Amino acid sequence: MSAGRLLAAGIVVVILVLAAREHGLIGRSERPPPHPPTPARLAFEAESSAAEARAAAARRQAEAAQALAQAPEEESVLAEGPGRSETFGYCTACHNTALIRRSAFDRERWDELMDWMTEKHGMNPLEGELRQTIVDYLAAHYGPRQRGPRGGNPFLN
Amino acid sequence: MRSSHRTERSLDELYRDDPERADALVWRRRGVLKGAALAAMGAAVGGAIPFARNAPPGFVPSALAQGAAAQGPEYLQMEGKARLVLLGDRPLNAETPEHLLDDDVTPAPNFFIRNNGQVPDAAPNAMAWKIKVEGEVNTPLDLSIGDLQQRFEVVTRRLQIECGGNGRSFFVPQARGNQWSTGAIANSEWTGVRLRDVLRAAGLKDSAKFTGHHGSDLHLSGNGEAISRGMRIEKALDEDTLIAFRMNGQPIPQIHGAPARLVVPGWPGSLSQKWFNRIELKAQPHAGRGMGGTSYRVPTAPIVPGSRNDGATFRDLENMPVRSILTNIAHGTRLPAGTRRIEVRGQAWAGDDTVRADDVSVDFGATWTAMTVNPPPNSHSWQRWRGAVALPSDGYFEIW
Numbered sequence: 355m356s357a358g359r360l361l362a363a364g365i366v367v368v369i370l371v372l373a374a375r376e377h378g379l380i381g382r383s384e385r386p387p388p389h390p391p392t393p394a395r396l397a398f399e400a401e402s403s404a405a406e407a408r409a410a411a412a413r414r415q416a417e418a419a420q421a422l423a424q425a426p427e428e429e430s431v432l433a434e435g436p437g438r439s440e441t442f443g444y445c446t447a448c449h450n451t452a453l454i455r456r457s458a459f460d461r462e463r464w465d466e467l468m469d470w471m472t473e474k475h476g477m478n479p480l481e482g483e484l485r486q487t488i489v490d491y492l493a494a495h496y497g498p499r500q501r502g503p504r505g506g507n508p509f510l511n
Numbered sequence: 512m513r514s515s516h517r518t519e520r521s522l523d524e525l526y527r528d529d530p531e532r533a534d535a536l537v538w539r540r541r542g543v544l545k546g547a548a549l550a551a552m553g554a555a556v557g558g559a560i561p562f563a564r565n566a567p568p569g570f571v572p573s574a575l576a577q578g579a580a581a582q583g584p585e586y587l588q589m590e591g592k593a594r595l596v597l598l599g600d601r602p603l604n605a606e607t608p609e610h611l612l613d614d615d616v617t618p619a620p621n622f623f624i625r626n627n628g629q630v631p632d633a634a635p636n637a638m639a640w641k642i643k644v645e646g647e648v649n650t651p652l653d654l655s656i657g658d659l660q661q662r663f664e665v666v667t668r669r670l671q672i673e674c675g676g677n678g679r680s681f682f683v684p685q686a687r688g689n690q691w692s693t694g695a696i697a698n699s700e701w702t703g704v705r706l707r708d709v710l711r712a713a714g715l716k717d718s719a720k721f722t723g724h725h726g727s728d729l730h731l732s733g734n735g736e737a738i739s740r741g742m743r744i745e746k747a748l749d750e751d752t753l754i755a756f757r758m759n760g761q762p763i764p765q766i767h768g769a770p771a772r773l774v775v776p777g778w779p780g781s782l783s784q785k786w787f788n789r790i791e792l793k794a795q796p797h798a799g800r801g802m803g804g805t806s807y808r809v810p811t812a813p814i815v816p817g818s819r820n821d822g823a824t825f826r827d828l829e830n831m832p833v834r835s836i837l838t839n840i841a842h843g844t845r846l847p848a849g850t851r852r853i854e855v856r857g858q859a860w861a862g863d864d865t866v867r868a869d870d871v872s873v874d875f876g877a878t879w880t881a882m883t884v885n886p887p888p889n890s891h892s893w894q895r896w897r898g899a900v901a902l903p904s905d906g907y908f909e910i911w
């Protein structure tokens with residue numbers, strides 16, 4: 355083997371060794387071991403992940419409430435009778451029918467409520483025949499009860 | 512199992528559908544329960560009624576009233592919330608059964624839910640949430656929660672928040688609004704800064720006589736604010752009126768107004784603005800949504816129940832009335848046969864005032880037993896009462 359060849363082979367070996375080190379194939383053990391996390395860092399990480407968990411819980415709660423609000427309702431939850439579809443159509447834009455179904459008012463109170471919804475809550479004014487139909491429906495099916503859950507009112511009657 | 516099963520169903524149904532006729536059937540003319548009618552009523556409530564002679568005429572036993580709703584209560588199912596009684600989901604309102612109010616400090620899951628509008632999205636960065644102070648002040652402020660914590664003393668208090676309509680379902684004729692029984696109350700531990708410290712930093716002008724509160728929740732229609740109420744400046748300067756950012760040591764849950772809300776204890780809950788972001792100081796009473804008319808207001812002179820009224824002679828509801836609840840025995844509890852003495856306990860509160868005495872009756876109000884009432888741990892906290900009552904026999908009893 356000539357001296358020239360030997361030199362070339364030596365250069366190739368050096369290049370290979372350097373390339374291997376460059377790519378971390380040999381000589382790894384020379385790197386310093388990673389620091390163990392300090393208590394402060396552990397506390398910070400725990401607090402950050404707790405904060406993230408809380409933020410996620412807050413998002414989920416908002417989404418759950420919004421999903422409840424979007425739960426579809428069928429017209430048939432309202433009592434059957436003439437005026438039901440008009441009432442369902444006009445009255446569920448803002449809230450669902452729970453507010454209606456829990457109510458027990460005479461016709462005058464229902465009529466008054468239509469103005470309240472317009473004046474205080476921006477409902478399109480309800481006039482004419484449609485108002486008549488809806489108020490009649492409400493008074494017929496969600497009219498006053500004679501008694502509350504625990505009896506009557508001794509000051510009335 | 513009981514031979515009277517059929518009677519029970521039918522009387523129960525009758526009460527639901529036609530309480531008038533049920534009463535006529537069950538109650539004799541002078542309203543004294545006896546003979547077959549007493550037996551029928553006993554069957555309906557599931558046991559003899561030892562103190563029936565004391566019951567007021569026309570009175571509907573609680574056991575029947577509980578089932579009076581057309582198809583029983585619906586319950587809320589939501590992560591982080593207990594099984595509250597759902598009053599409606601748009602807007603979302605839910606109340607706490609009394610037996611879930613047994614803790615001295617109400618845990619977040621048991622806190623009742625009242626919304627006037629839509630529940631807003633969670634704020635991405637709580638510390639950066641800004642609160643404005645403006646109107647009749649020398650220096651309007653615009654402070655983040657971080658600023659508030661740095662500039663003002665941070666205090667922690669147990670404070671009641673009670674809906675102005677708590678107990679409304681017992682009114683006859685029915686009053687408008689959510690039909691709460693007695694579960695629109697909570698007494699959690701709130702951490703925040705005193706509103707008065709913040710107002711003083713802004714420099715109140717002599718003309719600052721009223722407040723107006725604002726939050727980020729939208730009206731149900733999507734147009735404008737859900738609600739915006741205000742109060743007399745005296746209440747804003749009370750040491751227990753807080754801008755709170757923690758509830759029971761944790762960030763406030765989203766549904767309860769995160770990241771900051773007002774806590775105005777002892778006055779209607781609607782003043783305790785959720786998702787609170789602005790307060791105005793005013794020379795005249797605030798005119799926001801939820802002010803004026805008949806809402807959150809009471810007559811200054813007696814009116815005929817259920818009569819038409821535009822609220823012109825009403826005044827704002829302020830100091831909430833006295834109330835007491837039983838928290839260790841749920842409605843409909845069956846005790847072992849032979850029980851002659853029961854421990855009872857609950858919570859009592861009275862708006863800005865302190866409760867001095869609490870009495871319990873198991874004979875429809877004929878006789879009363881005094882309970883012990885603890886002093887509140889701080890002003891505007893509810894108070895624990897406890898004691899024991901004797902039962903003369905087995906049977907159906909109501910704890911009043």
